[in-house]
Amino acid sequence: MLKDYEKQIKDADLVLVGIGKELHAKKLIxxxxxxxxxxxxxxxxxxxxxxxxxxxxxxxxxxxxxxxVDYFQPLEEVLEGKNYFVITSNDDGLIYHSKLDKAKITAPCGNGDxxxxxxxxxxxxxxxxxxxxxxxxxxxxxxxxxxxxxxxxxxxxxxNVRTEETKSVYVEGAYLNSWANYTKWLQKTLNKKLFILELGEGFETPSLFRWPFEKMAFYNEKATFVRVHKSLYQMGKELKGKGEAIAMDSKEFLGNER
Ligand SMILES: [Zn+2]
Incomplete structure (x- = not known):
């Protein structure tokens, strides 16, 4: 459960969160x-x-x-006062209706706007x-x-959303500013105590953050990496000691009862 990591998150300099399909509007609403x-x-x-x-x-x-909306409330609570950034592969815009700082979110697959x-x-x-x-x-x-x-x-x-069907025609203009902020933020994570939390990301677009998170956790000496997914939670041996794979649906992991 997210609550169990509260102390580690409070302890981190920076918190990077990835939100995937397990927390898509289709699953939550x-x-x-x-x-x-x-x-x-x-x-x-x-x-x-x-x-x-x-x-x-x-x-x-x-x-x-x-x-x-309050679907992400437990996440809002642990991130309160932290220096964080959230990336999502979802195309529902739902995270923008949370209390999280909109300047700290990027949604490269679109929002339906x-x-x-x-x-x-x-x-x-x-x-x-x-x-x-x-x-x-x-x-x-x-x-x-x-x-x-x-x-x-x-x-x-x-x-204007990126899916399997639209990926070759997807017009990218809408998210590029937030993406630039994201990459700028990532540059600051080097040698910092970085807590990486990956929630419910499968293999639809692994190059977006699933693989990059693994790489960051591997190269950053002070990183902690928590991956949550009901079935696709596996993590490579090279992340032993830094990473934790949790076999649980991300909605359940958040502990938000609705
Ligand atoms: Zn046209």
């Missing part, structure tokens, strides 16, 4: 219970592509309109909230599930 709109409820259980798209539209709209051209014909990003509102209004008035078109080339707009 039961959309089918939270979104009570009957138009959304009608879409549940329908497997055709259009219904799936429309469900995603409602779920993304729900995520964008969220206020502050924008649409982009699926081609893409250029790097333009379109605010998602406007498009989502249009799609929902049209669907609720006519029953027709529509999609959005790129105003420049007419191809469909897609969410």
């Amino acid at each position: 039961q959309f089918e219970k939270e979104i009570t709109n009957p138009n959304y409820q009608k879409l549940l259980g329908k497997d055709d592509e259009k219904s799936q798209w429309m469900r995603t539209v409602y779920e993304r709209d729900y995520l964008l309109k969220l206020g502050e 924008f649409f982009q051209c699926s081609k893409p014909c250029d790097e333009q990003l379109y605010p998602a909230n406007l498009g989502l509102a249009d799609l929902i209004k049209y669907y609720e008035e006519t029953g027709i599930i529509d999609s959005l078109e790129c105003p420049k080339c007419g191809q469909p707009l897609i969410f």
